Amino acid sequence: MPTESGQLGQHISRQFNEDLEHLRQRVLAMGGLVEEQIADAVTALITFDTDAAQAVITRDNQVDAFEVEIDDQCTKTLAKRQPTAGDLRLIVAIMKTITDLERMGDEAEKIARMAVHISENSDPTRPVKQHYGAISHFGDHVRQTLRAALDAFARLDVNSATKAARDERQSDAEYDAIARQVLTYMFENPRNISPGLDVMWSARALERIGDHTRNICEYVVYMVQGKDVRHAASDEDKV
Amino acid sequence: MPTESGQLGQHISRQFNEDLEHLRQRVLAMGGLVEEQIADAVTALITFDTDAAQAVITRDNQVDAFEVEIDDQCTKTLAKRQPTAGDLRLIVAIMKTITDLERMGDEAEKIARMAVHISENSDPTRPVKQHYGAISHFGDHVRQTLRAALDAFARLDVNSATKAARDERQSDAEYDAIARQVLTYMFENPRNISPGLDVMWSARALERIGDHTRNICEYVVYMVQGKDVRHAASDEDKV
Numbered sequence: 001m002p003t004e005s006g007q008l009g010q011h012i013s014r015q016f017n018e019d020l021e022h023l024r025q026r027v028l029a030m031g032g033l034v035e036e037q038i039a040d041a042v043t044a045l046i047t048f049d050t051d052a053a054q055a056v057i058t059r060d061n062q063v064d065a066f067e068v069e070i071d072d073q074c075t076k077t078l079a080k081r082q083p084t085a086g087d088l089r090l091i092v093a094i095m096k097t098i099t100d101l102e103r104m105g106d107e108a109e110k111i112a113r114m115a116v117h118i119s120e121n122s123d124p125t126r127p128v129k130q131h132y133g134a135i136s137h138f139g140d141h142v143r144q145t146l147r148a149a150l151d152a153f154a155r156l157d158v159n160s161a162t163k164a165a166r167d168e169r170q171s172d173a174e175y176d177a178i179a180r181q182v183l184t185y186m187f188e189n190p191r192n193i194s195p196g197l198d199v200m201w202s203a204r205a206l207e208r209i210g211d212h213t214r215n216i217c218e219y220v221v222y223m224v225q226g227k228d229v230r231h232a233a234s235d236e237d238k239v
Numbered sequence: 240m241p242t243e244s245g246q247l248g249q250h251i252s253r254q255f256n257e258d259l260e261h262l263r264q265r266v267l268a269m270g271g272l273v274e275e276q277i278a279d280a281v282t283a284l285i286t287f288d289t290d291a292a293q294a295v296i297t298r299d300n301q302v303d304a305f306e307v308e309i310d311d312q313c314t315k316t317l318a319k320r321q322p323t324a325g326d327l328r329l330i331v332a333i334m335k336t337i338t339d340l341e342r343m344g345d346e347a348e349k350i351a352r353m354a355v356h357i358s359e360n361s362d363p364t365r366p367v368k369q370h371y372g373a374i375s376h377f378g379d380h381v382r383q384t385l386r387a388a389l390d391a392f393a394r395l396d397v398n399s400a401t402k403a404a405r406d407e408r409q410s411d412a413e414y415d416a417i418a419r420q421v422l423t424y425m426f427e428n429p430r431n432i433s434p435g436l437d438v439m440w441s442a443r444a445l446e447r448i449g450d451h452t453r454n455i456c457e458y459v460v461y462m463v464q465g466k467d468v469r470h471a472a473s474d475e476d477k478v
Binding site for chain 2: 200
Protein backbone atom coordinates (compact mmCIF):
# COMPACT_ATOMS: atom_id res chain seq x y z
CA MET A 1 0.00 0.00 0.00
CA PRO A 2 1.26 3.48 -0.81
CA THR A 3 2.45 5.76 1.99
CA GLU A 4 -0.39 8.23 1.72
CA SER A 5 -2.87 5.57 2.69
CA GLY A 6 -0.84 4.45 5.67
CA GLN A 7 -3.36 5.84 8.13
CA LEU A 8 -5.97 3.46 6.76
CA GLY A 9 -3.88 0.56 7.99
CA GLN A 10 -3.92 1.34 11.74
CA HIS A 11 -6.98 0.03 13.50
CA ILE A 12 -8.14 -0.60 17.00
CA SER A 13 -8.42 -4.30 16.41
CA ARG A 14 -7.05 -6.97 14.18
CA GLN A 15 -10.58 -8.19 13.66
CA PHE A 16 -11.47 -4.85 12.10
CA ASN A 17 -8.49 -5.11 9.76
CA GLU A 18 -9.71 -8.50 8.72
CA ASP A 19 -13.23 -7.13 8.13
CA LEU A 20 -11.83 -4.44 5.87
CA GLU A 21 -9.59 -6.83 3.97
CA HIS A 22 -12.52 -9.19 3.45
CA LEU A 23 -14.70 -6.32 2.17
CA ARG A 24 -11.97 -5.22 -0.20
CA GLN A 25 -11.63 -8.74 -1.58
CA ARG A 26 -15.38 -9.03 -2.11
CA VAL A 27 -15.49 -5.71 -3.98
CA LEU A 28 -12.69 -6.90 -6.26
CA ALA A 29 -14.46 -10.20 -6.86
CA MET A 30 -17.64 -8.30 -7.73
CA GLY A 31 -15.65 -6.02 -10.03
CA GLY A 32 -14.11 -9.04 -11.77
CA LEU A 33 -17.55 -10.50 -12.41
CA VAL A 34 -18.81 -7.19 -13.81
CA GLU A 35 -15.78 -6.98 -16.12
CA GLU A 36 -16.61 -10.47 -17.44
CA GLN A 37 -20.24 -9.53 -17.91
CA ILE A 38 -19.27 -6.53 -20.03
CA ALA A 39 -16.83 -8.58 -22.13
CA ASP A 40 -19.31 -11.43 -22.64
CA ALA A 41 -22.20 -9.09 -23.49
CA VAL A 42 -20.18 -7.29 -26.17
CA THR A 43 -18.92 -10.58 -27.61
CA ALA A 44 -22.48 -11.97 -27.69
CA LEU A 45 -23.61 -8.83 -29.48
CA ILE A 46 -21.00 -8.85 -32.20
CA THR A 47 -21.11 -12.63 -32.79
CA PHE A 48 -24.95 -12.83 -32.82
CA ASP A 49 -24.70 -15.43 -30.04
CA THR A 50 -28.08 -15.69 -28.30
CA ASP A 51 -26.95 -18.38 -25.84
CA ALA A 52 -24.02 -16.35 -24.60
CA ALA A 53 -26.31 -13.33 -24.28
CA GLN A 54 -28.81 -15.33 -22.23
CA ALA A 55 -25.99 -16.47 -19.94
CA VAL A 56 -25.11 -12.81 -19.25
CA ILE A 57 -28.75 -12.01 -18.47
CA THR A 58 -29.00 -14.94 -16.03
CA ARG A 59 -25.69 -14.13 -14.37
CA ASP A 60 -26.79 -10.60 -13.49
CA ASN A 61 -28.42 -12.15 -10.40
CA GLN A 62 -24.96 -12.93 -9.11
CA VAL A 63 -23.95 -9.29 -9.49
CA ASP A 64 -27.07 -8.25 -7.58
CA ALA A 65 -26.35 -10.80 -4.85
CA PHE A 66 -22.83 -9.39 -4.43
CA GLU A 67 -24.24 -5.93 -3.90
CA VAL A 68 -26.72 -7.03 -1.24
CA GLU A 69 -24.08 -9.12 0.56
CA ILE A 70 -21.37 -6.44 0.61
CA ASP A 71 -23.83 -3.70 1.51
CA ASP A 72 -25.02 -5.77 4.43
CA GLN A 73 -21.46 -6.40 5.62
CA CYS A 74 -20.67 -2.69 5.38
CA THR A 75 -23.68 -1.77 7.49
CA LYS A 76 -22.77 -4.43 10.06
CA THR A 77 -19.16 -3.23 10.17
CA LEU A 78 -20.32 0.36 10.63
CA ALA A 79 -22.57 -0.68 13.51
CA LYS A 80 -20.05 -2.98 15.19
CA ARG A 81 -16.76 -1.13 14.72
CA GLN A 82 -18.06 2.44 14.55
CA PRO A 83 -15.12 3.59 12.47
CA THR A 84 -14.06 7.21 12.04
CA ALA A 85 -11.88 9.19 9.62
CA GLY A 86 -10.16 7.09 6.94
CA ASP A 87 -11.82 3.83 7.97
CA LEU A 88 -15.25 5.38 7.80
CA ARG A 89 -14.46 6.87 4.41
CA LEU A 90 -13.26 3.49 3.20
CA ILE A 91 -16.57 1.86 4.09
CA VAL A 92 -18.63 4.70 2.65
CA ALA A 93 -16.58 4.46 -0.55
CA ILE A 94 -17.16 0.70 -0.72
CA MET A 95 -20.92 1.20 -0.38
CA LYS A 96 -20.85 3.71 -3.22
CA THR A 97 -18.55 1.61 -5.41
CA ILE A 98 -20.79 -1.45 -5.30
CA THR A 99 -23.80 0.65 -6.29
CA ASP A 100 -21.90 1.70 -9.40
CA LEU A 101 -20.73 -1.85 -10.09
CA GLU A 102 -24.29 -3.13 -9.80
CA ARG A 103 -25.47 -0.54 -12.32
CA MET A 104 -22.67 -1.45 -14.69
CA GLY A 105 -23.97 -5.00 -14.42
CA ASP A 106 -27.41 -3.71 -15.41
CA GLU A 107 -25.92 -2.01 -18.45
CA ALA A 108 -24.13 -5.22 -19.46
CA GLU A 109 -27.45 -7.01 -19.13
CA LYS A 110 -29.06 -4.40 -21.40
CA ILE A 111 -26.38 -5.00 -24.03
CA ALA A 112 -27.06 -8.74 -23.76
CA ARG A 113 -30.80 -8.13 -24.23
CA MET A 114 -29.98 -6.04 -27.28
CA ALA A 115 -27.83 -8.92 -28.55
CA VAL A 116 -30.81 -11.27 -28.25
CA HIS A 117 -33.05 -8.76 -29.99
CA ILE A 118 -30.61 -8.27 -32.85
CA SER A 119 -29.96 -12.00 -33.29
CA GLU A 120 -33.66 -12.71 -33.47
CA ASN A 121 -34.58 -9.83 -35.74
CA SER A 122 -31.80 -9.30 -38.18
CA ASP A 123 -29.95 -11.21 -40.78
CA PRO A 124 -26.31 -11.72 -39.65
CA THR A 125 -25.15 -10.77 -43.12
CA ARG A 126 -26.78 -7.37 -42.81
CA PRO A 127 -24.67 -4.26 -43.00
CA VAL A 128 -25.26 -3.50 -39.31
CA LYS A 129 -22.09 -5.55 -38.78
CA GLN A 130 -20.01 -2.73 -40.19
CA HIS A 131 -20.35 -0.97 -36.82
CA TYR A 132 -19.30 -3.91 -34.71
CA GLY A 133 -15.60 -3.22 -35.01
CA ALA A 134 -16.12 0.16 -33.38
CA ILE A 135 -18.42 -1.28 -30.68
CA SER A 136 -15.92 -4.03 -29.92
CA HIS A 137 -13.09 -1.52 -29.64
CA PHE A 138 -15.22 0.74 -27.45
CA GLY A 139 -16.10 -2.23 -25.25
CA ASP A 140 -12.42 -3.12 -24.80
CA HIS A 141 -11.57 0.44 -23.86
CA VAL A 142 -14.39 0.68 -21.33
CA ARG A 143 -13.40 -2.63 -19.77
CA GLN A 144 -9.71 -1.75 -19.55
CA THR A 145 -10.54 1.51 -17.82
CA LEU A 146 -12.75 -0.30 -15.33
CA ARG A 147 -9.90 -2.73 -14.66
CA ALA A 148 -7.53 0.20 -14.07
CA ALA A 149 -10.04 1.85 -11.72
CA LEU A 150 -10.45 -1.36 -9.72
CA ASP A 151 -6.66 -1.75 -9.50
CA ALA A 152 -6.44 1.82 -8.20
CA PHE A 153 -9.19 0.97 -5.71
CA ALA A 154 -7.35 -2.17 -4.55
CA ARG A 155 -4.11 -0.27 -4.03
CA LEU A 156 -5.76 2.95 -2.80
CA ASP A 157 -3.68 4.64 -5.46
CA VAL A 158 -4.82 8.20 -6.18
CA ASN A 159 -2.51 8.72 -9.14
CA SER A 160 -3.74 5.63 -10.95
CA ALA A 161 -7.34 6.58 -10.20
CA THR A 162 -6.81 10.03 -11.64
CA LYS A 163 -5.20 8.54 -14.72
CA ALA A 164 -8.02 6.02 -15.22
CA ALA A 165 -10.60 8.80 -14.96
CA ARG A 166 -8.72 10.80 -17.60
CA ASP A 167 -8.56 7.80 -19.93
CA GLU A 168 -12.24 7.26 -19.41
CA ARG A 169 -13.08 10.75 -20.59
CA GLN A 170 -11.83 9.83 -24.04
CA SER A 171 -14.71 7.39 -24.33
CA ASP A 172 -17.15 10.28 -24.75
CA ALA A 173 -15.45 11.07 -28.05
CA GLU A 174 -15.51 7.41 -28.99
CA TYR A 175 -19.24 7.29 -28.33
CA ASP A 176 -19.83 10.42 -30.41
CA ALA A 177 -17.91 8.91 -33.34
CA ILE A 178 -20.02 5.74 -33.24
CA ALA A 179 -23.24 7.74 -32.96
CA ARG A 180 -22.35 9.82 -36.02
CA GLN A 181 -21.43 6.72 -38.00
CA VAL A 182 -24.64 4.91 -37.09
CA LEU A 183 -26.75 7.97 -37.85
CA THR A 184 -25.33 8.07 -41.37
CA TYR A 185 -26.12 4.37 -41.71
CA MET A 186 -29.71 4.96 -40.59
CA PHE A 187 -30.13 7.74 -43.13
CA GLU A 188 -29.12 5.42 -45.96
CA ASN A 189 -32.12 3.15 -45.69
CA PRO A 190 -35.20 3.04 -43.45
CA ARG A 191 -34.54 -0.67 -42.94
CA ASN A 192 -31.35 0.35 -41.12
CA ILE A 193 -33.17 2.41 -38.50
CA SER A 194 -34.11 -0.40 -36.18
CA PRO A 195 -30.75 -2.25 -36.15
CA GLY A 196 -29.01 1.13 -36.04
CA LEU A 197 -30.91 2.03 -32.88
CA ASP A 198 -29.84 -1.25 -31.27
CA VAL A 199 -26.21 -0.39 -31.96
CA MET A 200 -26.76 3.10 -30.55
CA TRP A 201 -28.36 1.80 -27.35
CA SER A 202 -25.43 -0.58 -26.91
CA ALA A 203 -22.91 2.23 -27.37
CA ARG A 204 -24.90 4.32 -24.92
CA ALA A 205 -24.78 1.47 -22.37
CA LEU A 206 -20.99 1.30 -22.75
CA GLU A 207 -20.75 5.04 -22.31
CA ARG A 208 -22.73 4.77 -19.06
CA ILE A 209 -20.45 2.01 -17.83
CA GLY A 210 -17.61 4.46 -18.40
CA ASP A 211 -19.43 7.10 -16.32
CA HIS A 212 -19.69 4.62 -13.46
CA THR A 213 -15.97 3.88 -13.76
CA ARG A 214 -15.27 7.57 -13.34
CA ASN A 215 -17.38 7.56 -10.18
CA ILE A 216 -15.24 4.75 -8.76
CA CYS A 217 -12.08 6.75 -9.50
CA GLU A 218 -13.57 9.65 -7.56
CA TYR A 219 -14.31 7.44 -4.57
CA VAL A 220 -10.65 6.35 -4.49
CA VAL A 221 -9.56 9.97 -4.15
CA TYR A 222 -12.22 10.55 -1.49
CA MET A 223 -11.13 7.46 0.42
CA VAL A 224 -7.47 8.34 0.51
CA GLN A 225 -7.55 12.11 0.71
CA GLY A 226 -10.95 12.72 2.26
CA LYS A 227 -11.53 15.21 -0.50
CA ASP A 228 -14.78 15.12 -2.38
CA VAL A 229 -13.83 15.55 -6.02
CA ARG A 230 -17.28 14.96 -7.47
CA HIS A 231 -18.54 17.99 -9.28
CA ALA A 232 -15.22 19.75 -8.67
CA ALA A 233 -15.29 23.15 -10.27
CA SER A 234 -11.59 23.56 -10.93
CA ASP A 235 -9.87 21.31 -13.45
CA GLU A 236 -7.06 20.78 -10.98
CA ASP A 237 -9.38 18.99 -8.58
CA LYS A 238 -11.16 16.99 -11.24
CA VAL A 239 -10.19 13.36 -11.51
CA MET B 240 -44.64 9.29 11.90
CA PRO B 241 -46.21 5.85 11.56
CA THR B 242 -45.96 3.39 14.43
CA GLU B 243 -43.60 1.00 12.69
CA SER B 244 -40.92 3.67 12.53
CA GLY B 245 -41.24 4.49 16.23
CA GLN B 246 -37.85 3.06 17.04
CA LEU B 247 -36.23 5.58 14.73
CA GLY B 248 -37.44 8.35 17.03
CA GLN B 249 -35.61 7.35 20.20
CA HIS B 250 -32.05 8.57 20.38
CA ILE B 251 -29.37 8.98 22.90
CA SER B 252 -29.33 12.73 22.48
CA ARG B 253 -31.62 15.51 21.40
CA GLN B 254 -28.76 16.81 19.30
CA PHE B 255 -28.79 13.62 17.27
CA ASN B 256 -32.53 13.97 16.71
CA GLU B 257 -31.90 17.45 15.43
CA ASP B 258 -29.13 16.20 13.12
CA LEU B 259 -31.48 13.64 11.64
CA GLU B 260 -34.33 16.10 11.22
CA HIS B 261 -31.98 18.54 9.52
CA LEU B 262 -30.74 15.83 7.16
CA ARG B 263 -34.29 14.83 6.34
CA GLN B 264 -35.20 18.43 5.54
CA ARG B 265 -32.19 18.84 3.28
CA VAL B 266 -33.04 15.66 1.36
CA LEU B 267 -36.58 16.93 0.82
CA ALA B 268 -35.26 20.31 -0.33
CA MET B 269 -32.93 18.55 -2.78
CA GLY B 270 -35.83 16.39 -3.97
CA GLY B 271 -37.96 19.49 -4.53
CA LEU B 272 -35.24 21.06 -6.64
CA VAL B 273 -34.87 17.89 -8.72
CA GLU B 274 -38.65 17.78 -9.27
CA GLU B 275 -38.50 21.35 -10.57
CA GLN B 276 -35.56 20.52 -12.81
CA ILE B 277 -37.49 17.67 -14.41
CA ALA B 278 -40.60 19.80 -14.92
CA ASP B 279 -38.63 22.73 -16.34
CA ALA B 280 -36.57 20.52 -18.65
CA VAL B 281 -39.65 18.87 -20.15
CA THR B 282 -41.40 22.23 -20.55
CA ALA B 283 -38.30 23.69 -22.24
CA LEU B 284 -38.23 20.71 -24.59
CA ILE B 285 -41.84 20.88 -25.70
CA THR B 286 -41.96 24.67 -25.98
CA PHE B 287 -38.61 24.95 -27.84
CA ASP B 288 -37.44 27.35 -25.10
CA THR B 289 -33.64 27.55 -25.21
CA ASP B 290 -33.38 30.03 -22.34
CA ALA B 291 -35.40 27.86 -19.98
CA ALA B 292 -33.28 24.88 -21.02
CA GLN B 293 -30.07 26.80 -20.32
CA ALA B 294 -31.40 27.70 -16.87
CA VAL B 295 -31.91 24.00 -16.10
CA ILE B 296 -28.35 23.21 -17.23
CA THR B 297 -26.91 25.97 -15.03
CA ARG B 298 -29.02 24.98 -12.03
CA ASP B 299 -27.69 21.41 -12.06
CA ASN B 300 -24.73 22.77 -10.04
CA GLN B 301 -27.14 23.39 -7.17
CA VAL B 302 -28.26 19.78 -7.27
CA ASP B 303 -24.62 18.66 -7.20
CA ALA B 304 -23.89 20.99 -4.29
CA PHE B 305 -26.79 19.52 -2.32
CA GLU B 306 -25.35 16.04 -2.78
CA VAL B 307 -21.88 16.99 -1.59
CA GLU B 308 -23.28 18.90 1.41
CA ILE B 309 -25.68 16.17 2.57
CA ASP B 310 -23.13 13.42 1.99
CA ASP B 311 -20.64 15.33 4.08
CA GLN B 312 -23.16 15.80 6.90
CA CYS B 313 -24.01 12.10 6.81
CA THR B 314 -20.38 11.09 7.13
CA LYS B 315 -19.89 13.56 9.99
CA THR B 316 -23.01 12.28 11.75
CA LEU B 317 -21.82 8.68 11.35
CA ALA B 318 -18.43 9.56 12.85
CA LYS B 319 -19.80 11.71 15.68
CA ARG B 320 -22.91 9.80 16.75
CA GLN B 321 -21.96 6.29 15.70
CA PRO B 322 -25.55 5.24 15.25
CA THR B 323 -26.73 1.65 15.13
CA ALA B 324 -29.84 -0.21 13.91
CA GLY B 325 -32.62 2.02 12.58
CA ASP B 326 -30.61 5.24 12.91
CA LEU B 327 -27.72 3.78 10.98
CA ARG B 328 -30.09 2.52 8.30
CA LEU B 329 -31.65 5.95 8.07
CA ILE B 330 -28.30 7.59 7.35
CA VAL B 331 -27.24 4.89 4.90
CA ALA B 332 -30.59 5.30 3.11
CA ILE B 333 -30.10 9.07 2.94
CA MET B 334 -26.66 8.63 1.38
CA LYS B 335 -28.14 6.32 -1.22
CA THR B 336 -31.16 8.53 -1.88
CA ILE B 337 -29.11 11.61 -2.65
CA THR B 338 -26.99 9.65 -5.12
CA ASP B 339 -30.18 8.78 -7.00
CA LEU B 340 -31.47 12.34 -6.77
CA GLU B 341 -28.21 13.66 -8.15
CA ARG B 342 -28.43 11.28 -11.10
CA MET B 343 -32.02 12.29 -11.74
CA GLY B 344 -30.69 15.84 -11.89
CA ASP B 345 -28.18 14.70 -14.52
CA GLU B 346 -30.99 13.16 -16.57
CA ALA B 347 -32.98 16.41 -16.35
CA GLU B 348 -29.88 18.23 -17.54
CA LYS B 349 -29.64 15.83 -20.50
CA ILE B 350 -33.24 16.57 -21.45
CA ALA B 351 -32.44 20.28 -21.26
CA ARG B 352 -29.41 19.79 -23.54
CA MET B 353 -31.65 17.89 -25.94
CA ALA B 354 -34.08 20.82 -25.81
CA VAL B 355 -31.30 23.21 -26.81
CA HIS B 356 -30.22 20.87 -29.60
CA ILE B 357 -33.76 20.54 -30.95
CA SER B 358 -34.46 24.27 -30.75
CA GLU B 359 -31.30 25.07 -32.63
CA ASN B 360 -31.66 22.38 -35.28
CA SER B 361 -35.28 21.98 -36.09
CA ASP B 362 -38.12 24.03 -37.35
CA PRO B 363 -40.75 24.40 -34.56
CA THR B 364 -43.47 23.67 -37.09
CA ARG B 365 -41.95 20.29 -37.85
CA PRO B 366 -43.95 17.15 -37.20
CA VAL B 367 -41.64 16.15 -34.33
CA LYS B 368 -44.13 18.11 -32.20
CA GLN B 369 -46.68 15.33 -32.62
CA HIS B 370 -44.79 13.34 -29.98
CA TYR B 371 -44.63 16.10 -27.42
CA GLY B 372 -48.02 15.36 -25.94
CA ALA B 373 -46.83 11.88 -25.00
CA ILE B 374 -43.49 13.17 -23.66
CA SER B 375 -45.26 15.81 -21.59
CA HIS B 376 -47.64 13.22 -20.16
CA PHE B 377 -44.76 10.87 -19.43
CA GLY B 378 -42.87 13.70 -17.73
CA ASP B 379 -45.86 14.46 -15.50
CA HIS B 380 -46.19 10.84 -14.52
CA VAL B 381 -42.50 10.47 -13.70
CA ARG B 382 -42.56 13.66 -11.63
CA GLN B 383 -45.70 12.67 -9.71
CA THR B 384 -44.19 9.30 -8.83
CA LEU B 385 -41.02 11.00 -7.60
CA ARG B 386 -43.15 13.32 -5.45
CA ALA B 387 -44.98 10.29 -4.00
CA ALA B 388 -41.67 8.53 -3.28
CA LEU B 389 -40.30 11.62 -1.51
CA ASP B 390 -43.50 11.89 0.55
CA ALA B 391 -43.11 8.25 1.53
CA PHE B 392 -39.49 8.97 2.45
CA ALA B 393 -40.50 11.98 4.56
CA ARG B 394 -43.12 9.99 6.47
CA LEU B 395 -41.13 6.72 6.50
CA ASP B 396 -44.27 5.18 5.07
CA VAL B 397 -43.65 1.72 3.61
CA ASN B 398 -47.13 1.34 2.12
CA SER B 399 -46.88 4.58 0.16
CA ALA B 400 -43.37 3.67 -0.98
CA THR B 401 -44.60 0.30 -2.25
CA LYS B 402 -47.48 1.97 -4.04
CA ALA B 403 -45.21 4.58 -5.66
CA ALA B 404 -42.87 1.84 -6.88
CA ARG B 405 -45.83 -0.01 -8.42
CA ASP B 406 -47.05 3.15 -10.14
CA GLU B 407 -43.58 3.73 -11.44
CA ARG B 408 -43.47 0.34 -13.14
CA GLN B 409 -46.21 1.47 -15.47
CA SER B 410 -43.82 3.99 -16.94
CA ASP B 411 -41.92 1.20 -18.71
CA ALA B 412 -45.03 0.58 -20.82
CA GLU B 413 -45.37 4.32 -21.40
CA TYR B 414 -41.78 4.46 -22.62
CA ASP B 415 -42.32 1.51 -24.97
CA ALA B 416 -45.40 3.19 -26.49
CA ILE B 417 -43.44 6.38 -27.17
CA ALA B 418 -40.53 4.43 -28.65
CA ARG B 419 -42.83 2.56 -31.04
CA GLN B 420 -44.53 5.79 -32.07
CA VAL B 421 -41.25 7.58 -32.71
CA LEU B 422 -39.84 4.64 -34.63
CA THR B 423 -42.79 4.76 -37.01
CA TYR B 424 -42.21 8.48 -37.42
CA MET B 425 -38.54 7.89 -38.22
CA PHE B 426 -39.46 5.32 -40.87
CA GLU B 427 -41.65 7.83 -42.67
CA ASN B 428 -38.84 10.14 -43.69
CA PRO B 429 -35.06 10.13 -43.21
CA ARG B 430 -35.36 13.79 -42.19
CA ASN B 431 -37.27 12.55 -39.14
CA ILE B 432 -34.44 10.35 -37.88
CA SER B 433 -32.44 13.01 -36.11
CA PRO B 434 -35.34 14.77 -34.33
CA GLY B 435 -36.88 11.36 -33.63
CA LEU B 436 -33.69 10.28 -31.87
CA ASP B 437 -33.79 13.41 -29.71
CA VAL B 438 -37.32 12.53 -28.61
CA MET B 439 -36.21 8.95 -27.90
CA TRP B 440 -33.23 10.07 -25.80
CA SER B 441 -35.54 12.35 -23.83
CA ALA B 442 -38.01 9.53 -23.21
CA ARG B 443 -35.12 7.31 -22.18
CA ALA B 444 -33.93 9.95 -19.70
CA LEU B 445 -37.44 10.10 -18.19
CA GLU B 446 -37.49 6.32 -17.93
CA ARG B 447 -34.19 6.41 -16.06
CA ILE B 448 -35.54 9.02 -13.68
CA GLY B 449 -38.33 6.55 -12.97
CA ASP B 450 -35.77 3.82 -12.22
CA HIS B 451 -34.12 6.10 -9.67
CA THR B 452 -37.52 6.79 -8.09
CA ARG B 453 -37.98 3.06 -7.65
CA ASN B 454 -34.60 2.89 -5.90
CA ILE B 455 -35.75 5.55 -3.42
CA CYS B 456 -38.91 3.54 -2.69
CA GLU B 457 -36.71 0.54 -1.92
CA TYR B 458 -34.57 2.58 0.48
CA VAL B 459 -37.72 3.58 2.41
CA VAL B 460 -38.57 -0.09 2.99
CA TYR B 461 -34.96 -0.79 3.98
CA MET B 462 -34.94 2.14 6.39
CA VAL B 463 -38.12 1.18 8.16
CA GLN B 464 -38.01 -2.60 8.05
CA GLY B 465 -34.30 -3.25 7.73
CA LYS B 466 -35.17 -5.54 4.84
CA ASP B 467 -33.26 -5.23 1.63
CA VAL B 468 -35.86 -5.44 -1.11
CA ARG B 469 -33.55 -4.66 -3.99
CA HIS B 470 -33.39 -7.54 -6.42
CA ALA B 471 -36.04 -9.40 -4.38
CA ALA B 472 -36.77 -12.70 -6.06
CA SER B 473 -40.33 -13.14 -4.81
CA ASP B 474 -42.99 -10.78 -6.03
CA GLU B 475 -44.24 -10.45 -2.49
CA ASP B 476 -41.03 -8.79 -1.40
CA LYS B 477 -40.73 -6.59 -4.44
CA VAL B 478 -41.67 -2.98 -3.95
